[in-house]
Amino acid sequence: MLCIKNLQKSYHTGNKSYPVLKGIDLTVANEEFVAVMGPSGSGKSTLLNCISCYIPFDEGIITLGGQELKGLKADDMAEIRNEKLGFVFQDFMLLDGLTIKENVLVPRIIQGKADAKARKDAEELLSLFGIASIGDKYPADVSGGEKQRAAVARSLINHPLLVLADEPTGNLDSKSSRAVIQAFEDARQNLGATVFMVTHDSFAASFCDRVILLKDGMIYDMLESDHKNQERPAAFQNRLLDAIRRMSSDETFSAEKPAEKSRKGGNAR
Amino acid sequence: MMTMKQLERKLQKAESRQALLYLFCNFVSLMLITAYSAMMFSPTVLLVLPEGGDSRKQMIAIFVLALFGCVVFTVYASGLFFRKKARQLGTLMALGASRRRLSPGLFRQVLILSALSAFLGILAGFPFVFLLWNLFRLLIVDSSQMSLVLDFRCLYLSAVFFVLVVALSCLNAQRYLMRTNIMDVVHEEHKNEPVKELGKWCGPLGILMILAGAVLGYLAPGIYMELFSAYPPVWINLLYAPVFAGLYLVMLHSVVHGWISHRKDPYQNLISRSMVKFQGKQTVNNLLVSTVLIAGSAFAIFYLPMLSVGSRMETENRPFDYFYHYRLDQDIPGEDEIKSLAGSYALSIKDFRSAPYLMLAMDGHAEVEDDGGAFHIEHRPLLQEAKFFSQSSFETLTGEALSLKEGSYLAISNADETMLYFLNSDCSVLTNMVTFETLPVSFGGYLHYDFLVDSVGYYVLNDKDYETIASGLTPDYMGCAAFFNMDGEDSYAFAEDFFYTLIDSFSPACEYPTYYDRVEKYAAEERGEVYWGDTDRMTKISFDAPDTSEFRSYWYYMPKIRILDKTDFARTFSVFLMMFLFISIICSLAAMIISYTRCMTIALNNRYVFDDLKRLGASPAFLLREIRSQARVVFRVPCLVGMTAMYLLYALLMLANDGKFTAGEAGGLITCLGILLLTGFLYFLVYRFTVKRMGAELEILVS
Numbered sequence: 024m025l026c027i028k029n030l031q032k033s034y035h036t037g038n039k040s041y042p043v044l045k046g047i048d049l050t051v052a053n054e055e056f057v058a059v060m061g062p063s064g065s066g067k068s069t070l071l072n073c074i075s076c077y078i079p080f081d082e083g084i085i086t087l088g089g090q091e092l093k094g095l096k097a098d099d100m101a102e103i104r105n106e107k108l109g110f111v112f113q114d115f116m117l118l119d120g121l122t123i124k125e126n127v128l129v130p131r132i133i134q135g136k137a138d139a140k141a142r143k144d145a146e147e148l149l150s151l152f153g154i155a156s157i158g159d160k161y162p163a164d165v166s167g168g169e170k171q172r173a174a175v176a177r178s179l180i181n182h183p184l185l186v187l188a189d190e191p192t193g194n195l196d197s198k199s200s201r202a203v204i205q206a207f208e209d210a211r212q213n214l215g216a217t218v219f220m221v222t223h224d225s226f227a228a229s230f231c232d233r234v235i236l237l238k239d240g241m242i243y244d245m246l247e248s249d250h251k252n253q254e255r256p257a258a259f260q261n262r263l264l265d266a267i268r269r270m271s272s273d274e275t276f277s278a279e280k281p282a283e284k285s286r287k288g289g290n291a292r
Numbered sequence: 293m294m295t296m297k298q299l300e301r302k303l304q305k306a307e308s309r310q311a312l313l314y315l316f317c318n319f320v321s322l323m324l325i326t327a328y329s330a331m332m333f334s335p336t337v338l339l340v341l342p343e344g345g346d347s348r349k350q351m352i353a354i355f356v357l358a359l360f361g362c363v364v365f366t367v368y369a370s371g372l373f374f375r376k377k378a379r380q381l382g383t384l385m386a387l388g389a390s391r392r393r394l395s396p397g398l399f400r401q402v403l404i405l406s407a408l409s410a411f412l413g414i415l416a417g418f419p420f421v422f423l424l425w426n427l428f429r430l431l432i433v434d435s436s437q438m439s440l441v442l443d444f445r446c447l448y449l450s451a452v453f454f455v456l457v458v459a460l461s462c463l464n465a466q467r468y469l470m471r472t473n474i475m476d477v478v479h480e481e482h483k484n485e486p487v488k489e490l491g492k493w494c495g496p497l498g499i500l501m502i503l504a505g506a507v508l509g510y511l512a513p514g515i516y517m518e519l520f521s522a523y524p525p526v527w528i529n530l531l532y533a534p535v536f537a538g539l540y541l542v543m544l545h546s547v548v549h550g551w552i553s554h555r556k557d558p559y560q561n562l563i564s565r566s567m568v569k570f571q572g573k574q575t576v577n578n579l580l581v582s583t584v585l586i587a588g589s590a591f592a593i594f595y596l597p598m599l600s601v602g603s604r605m606e607t608e609n610r611p612f613d614y615f616y617h618y619r620l621d622q623d624i625p626g627e628d629e630i631k632s633l634a635g636s637y638a639l640s641i642k643d644f645r646s647a648p649y650l651m652l653a654m655d656g657h658a659e660v661e662d663d664g665g666a667f668h669i670e671h672r673p674l675l676q677e678a679k680f681f682s683q684s685s686f687e688t689l690t691g692e693a694l695s696l697k698e699g700s701y702l703a704i705s706n707a708d709e710t711m712l713y714f715l716n717s718d719c720s721v722l723t724n725m726v727t728f729e730t731l732p733v734s735f736g737g738y739l740h741y742d743f744l745v746d747s748v749g750y751y752v753l754n755d756k757d758y759e760t761i762a763s764g765l766t767p768d769y770m771g772c773a774a775f776f777n778m779d780g781e782d783s784y785a786f787a788e789d790f791f792y793t794l795i796d797s798f799s800p801a802c803e804y805p806t807y808y809d810r811v812e813k814y815a816a817e818e819r820g821e822v823y824w825g826d827t828d829r830m831t832k833i834s835f836d837a838p839d840t841s842e843f844r845s846y847w848y849y850m851p852k853i854r855i856l857d858k859t860d861f862a863r864t865f866s867v868f869l870m871m872f873l874f875i876s877i878i879c880s881l882a883a884m885i886i887s888y889t890r891c892m893t894i895a896l897n898n899r900y901v902f903d904d905l906k907r908l909g910a911s912p913a914f915l916l917r918e919i920r921s922q923a924r925v926v927f928r929v930p931c932l933v934g935m936t937a938m939y940l941l942y943a944l945l946m947l948a949n950d951g952k953f954t955a956g957e958a959g960g961l962i963t964c965l966g967i968l969l970l971t972g973f974l975y976f977l978v979y980r981f982t983v984k985r986m987g988a989e990l991e992i993l994v995s
Contacts, residue, residue: 077386077474098390105388116383116478120306121299128294133389137294177387 024217025051025074025185030083032069043069044080045240051185056211056218058228060267061237067221070237071189074219075108076100088184105133109178109216113190115170117162117177123169124149124158127177134181141180148176151213152206168199175206179214186210188220192227204230225267229260236270243270300397303380310376311401313889315409317369318457320885321362322413324878326450327420328355331874333446340437340841340867342831347868350591354875357588358882359453364581365886366457368574370406372893374464375481381468382478391469398465406461410454417450418442424877428870433862437840438870481897487544487572495545501538506941508534510948522666536584539933543579546929547572563905564921567898578890579930582883586934589879590968594942595872597963600861602956607857611743612643612775613782616794616851620648620767624797630776633793637786639778646774647685649750650762653723653811654678654716673730674723674818676716677811679771680751682758689773690741696754700736704750707740710950715749722753725811727764731757743775747806748848768801787856794851795838805831805846841865880971883930884978888985891923895986902990915992920983927979935968 030047033040043066051057059067073080076092085092087107095103104110109130117126124145125132131141149155152172157165165173171191178186188207192200204227210216220231228234229248236244244266248259304311331337332355341348384394425440471477509532513524545551547568568575618624625633627644634641656675659667681689683696696702701722703715715738722731733753744750753761762770807830813823824830833843844850844864862869895902902915942964946957953961 072475075386078476079472098392101385101388101390101393103388104386108388110386112386116379116386118303118306118380118383120303125294125299125302129299129384130387132294132296132299133384133387133393135296 024053024055024088025049025219026084026086027074028084030070030073030080030085032066032073032078032080043240044073047083047237047240047242049235049242051217051219054211054215054217055233056207056231057220058231058234059219059221059237060223060225060228060234060263061243062271064239065237066240067237068189071187071219071221075104075110075187105130106181107184109181109183109186111171111174111178111186111188111191111220113193115162115167115174115194117170117173119162122159122161123154123165123173126162126173127180129177130181144180145176148179149173151209152176153202166199167195168202171195171199171203172206175203175210179210179216182214184217186216186218188218188222190222190224191220192222192224197226200224200227203227225260225263226256228263229256234263234266236266238270296393296397300401304401307377307380310373311405313892314369314373314405315412317372317885317889318366318406318409319413319416320882321366321369322410322450322453322457323416323420324882325359325362325453326414326417326446327424328358328875328878329446329449330417330421330442331425331871333443335441335443336437336439336867337871341871343829347595347872350595351871351875354588354592354879357584358875358879361581361585361588361879361882361886362453363456364577365882365889367460368578368886369889370457370461370464371574373405373461374468375483378468378477378480382474382480385474385477395465395469398469399462402461402465403458406458407454410457414447414450414454424874425870428873432870432873433866435839435863435866438866484570485573486570487547487576489548490541490544492545492549494541495549495551498538498541498543498545501534501541502937503538505532505534505536505538506937506944508532510944517667520666521668522664523661525665535937536580539583539937540576540580542933543576543583543929544572546579546925547575550925563901564918564925567894567901567918568922568925571894571897575890575894575926578886579926582886582926582930583934583937585879585883585886586930587938589876589883590935590938590964590971591942592872592879593876593967593971594938594960594964596869597967598942598946598957598960599865599869601960601963602954603861604858605956605959606742607854607861609742610852610854613777613854614641614790614851615743615773615775615853616849617649617771617773618798618849619651619802620770620772622798622802624772625793627774627776630790633790634778634786637783637789639780639783639786641776642779644774644776645689646772647681647689649679649681649685649771649773650758650765651677651725651769651771651810652680652761653725653814654719655721655723656716656718672815673721674811674815675719677725677809678716678749678751680722680753680758680761681773682755683752684755686752689775690744692739692741694739694752696736696752698754698756699732700734700754701757702736702739702752704741704744704752705738706742706745706954708950708952708954709738709740710952710954711745712738712950714745714747715751722761724761724763724765725769725814726766729761729764731761733757743852744773748809782855784855784859787853791851791853791856792838795835798835798849800835802849803833803835804848805833805842806848806850807831807846808848839864841868880974883934884975887926887930888978888982890926891982891986892989894922894926895919895989899990902992912992915990916983916987919986919990919992923979923983923986927975927982931972931975935972939964939968 027047027049030044031042032044033042035041047070059070061067069078072078074085080093087103090103092100092103117123118129121129124142127145127148128137128141131137146155146158149158152175154169154172154176157169157173162170175191186207191203195203207216207218207220208230211218220227222228232248234246235242236246246262246266248254332351341351381394381398421442422440425438429438468477509529512528512531516522516524516528550565627646630644631641653674654676655671655673657669658672658675660670661667680701683694687693694702701719703717705712705715717735719733719735722733723729739752808825813825816823831842831846833847837843839860841864844860905915943961946953946961
């Protein structure tokens with residue numbers, strides 16, 4: 024579904040260059056729920072923004088559903104964002120002047136296909152995520168959790184190949200966070216959605232199939248859950264926390280090590 | 293089915309407040325510029341402000357400042373609108389809306405908003421002018437000259453500004469659409485705009501640069517003329533540029549460091565200082581524009597006291613109530629007729645005295661213009677016409693005794709010697725313009741008698757010399773000056789009657805302004821040139837319009853009548869005074885609106901900071917203090933700097949005229965100070981209102 028090879032990205036301030044992604048390789052399979060974790064400044068959000076082509080990247084290849092994203096014309100890239108990608112942002116990014124239902128329909132309106140079927144799809148999505156009753160309300164009138172579930176519904180309205188979520192639970196309380204993660208689970212189970220989520224929240228990540236740990240712009244480790252063999256999220260969360268602790272205490276972490284670990288972690292999935 | 297157009301319409305509805313702010317800013321800019329240019333092109337004003345005169349130049353210079361302010365304000369408004377719009381645009385881009393999909397709606401919106409606001413601003417400019425001008429007429433002063441006539445060619449300027457506003461908004465829209473980093477677009481609204489920090493030296497350096505620029509700009513034309521014997525080119529005004537650079541540094545210092553040391557309490561106003569600092573770029577720009585506008589406003593308003601206080605003092609201090617003079621070829625009322633006229637008003641006159649004078653040609657050095665703006669100094673035997681009393685006539689007239697050697701002449705100056713530029717101290721030969729007999733003379737010095745100071749100078753000759761040179765002169769080159777007082781209270785009706793009777797007594801041969809010099813005309817025609825006084829460049833005066841400011845300011849034989857000059861001063865100079873009051877109001881309004889808008893946007897952009905502070909337990913009083921502290925920077929710094937700089941500059945100009953302050957100038961400057969205090973109070977009221985509005989916007993309630 025998603026394949027990234029040797030992704031590199033630097034930010035420039037004046038004459039100085041700050042490398043943020045230093046050669047990322049990873050793949051995400053169809054219907055997989057993948058999380059990326061790492062400390063602040065590790066490059067998580069940059070990775071996500073590069074995949075979505077919100078920001079240009081320096082080196083590497085990103086393919087989505089077999090189509091390479093670099094070098095696409097602006098209009099073609101917009102079409103991919105609209106049809107093949109879905110987005111969920113930390114601060115929801117719902118449009119204030121539109122109702123929740125209209126917000127969900129925005130990608131379809133952009134497409135020029137906000138017809139009766141689209142409205143029905145939007146209503147179904149709202150129902151699926153338990154927010155059908157707020158469809159006619161405005162973002163200012165609903166809670167953070169409801170806003171984020173509406174954003175998840177919006178990301179799915181065009182049946183994208185991949186949903187990209189940037190800290191979707193970052194602004195939410197635990198109850199709302201759980202509801203949003205449940206929305207992703209439902210999307211995967213009922214709609215066959217593939218989700219790639221950046222998060223700080225080990226609880227949210229514990230529901231994923233796979234968690235990629237990022238440090239200093241490189242993949243430090245990769246952990247897979249064993250949900251199929253009844254591993255409970257809490258147990259996976261414990262493993263995750265151990266890995267994070269290891270990463271945090273690993274002062275001797277160097278450029279060679281993560282590559283080695285990545286290979287161990289099953290980079291070429 | 294909801295279409296993109298419908299979606300955009302809904303979104304536009306949601307951002308109506310930003311759109312209104314944008315509309316308001318453009319509207320105000322266009323209205324002020326249109327109003328200003330309407331007045332600037334108005335025949336009512338152009339008739340009164342002489343072409344090439346200082347007042348007209350100053351009107352244009354302040355217009356350039358106001359235009360600069362309005363352009364910056366419009367750029368600011370457009371930037372503000374797009375910063376707010378960026379999140380919406382970015383979200384749509386992130387969800388897959390292409391530039392092609394977004395651009396029609398975006399351009400439609402900005403075109404409608406910018407064109408509508410600009411158009412409405414232009415439309416409102418005219419009622420604004422009419423309203424303000426007629427308010428002046430109703431409340432302050434009215435005269436026949438003040439009847440407002442507009443020349444709609446002023447719309448050319450508004451049209452250029454209209455195009456600028458629309459083009460600017462389209463360019464901004466295009467810039468946002470072309471951005472490749474969508475996340476930058478999304479986060480644009482909350483992006484800080486820190487100003488480049490310079491050390492604490494920047495403030496003092498700024499002050500030095502302001503002073504240096506003012507002195508350099510003022511002195512440069514004179515130095516240029518001295519060095520190159522040529523008239524200074526327009527670009528020489530660029531030497532004033534350090535003033536603006538200095539102002540920028542002062543504003544920068546005010547925003548980044550402040551002028552009060554925080555060493556004792558480094559955390560005092562920490563939050564507001566950092567808020568202002570991190571949006572410093574726009575704040576500094578706004579402060580600079582407001583300062584320039586306030587300075588322009590002060591410069592314009594200073595005209596009123598400087599003109600009226602000096603004139604009032606001069607009128608009060610005259611030794612006689614009446615002074616008139618005339619050519620001897622005119623049939624002018626003498627003492628008996630005046631007594632009889634006064635009698636018809638149940639008045640009587642006293643102290644009547646009169647003395648003859650001669651109108652002779654003086655030689656001297658003239659600046660002669662060459663090609664390409666250069667000039668050379670040339671000696672001319674027939675340089676100018678001047679009026680000469682004999683020593684005994686002068687003594688009779690003024691009651692002052694003189695000692696004057698044969699072969700020398702004295703120039704009559706005011707006691708302060710501030711009007712010496714009207715007098716020729718370089719003369720060596722006097723010429724009788726009828727017989728062309730000459731008399732060699734030398735300059736014997738100045739004698740002081742304020743009452744006889746005029747733009748055509750009066751001089752005194754030894755009685756013997758006077759007799760010699762007078763021989764053969766015809767009455768049209770001879771004159772008479774007369775003074776008298778009223779015995780008791782004067783009457784305006786009598787004064788007016790006397791004035792009109794006097795004018796009626798003059799023949800059209802005397803219908804010319806003070807600048808019209810018969811000697812200069814003769815010399816020009818001798819050289820085969822057309823005398824400039826016979827061209828359109830000469831100020832026109834007419835016996836049919838004796839109440840106009842041109843007539844009363846420039847008629848060669850204009851009498852000095854204390855009661856008339858005192859009572860009619862405001863009416864005579866009404867257009868002149870009201871135009872400068874108008875300019876001052878326009879500039880002040882613009883500065884107040886810019887400061888208000890800046891404060892409101894600081895509050896709106898930092899709403900989240902205030903919300904966080906509330907959550908951290910900040911009391912309403914604390915939050916209000918922070919608001920006040922920010923608004924203070926925006927209002928106080930431009931007021932202080934703009935007003936102080938202009939006051940000092942004005943004082944410098946007064947001083948540079950003649951190296952001293954006359955009593956009139958000193959009185960004018962004191963009145964200017966009072967006006968500044970009053971204007972400062974008005975700004976304070978707007979500041980208070982702004983703080984109140986900021987508090988309401990941020991929902992800060994003080995119980």
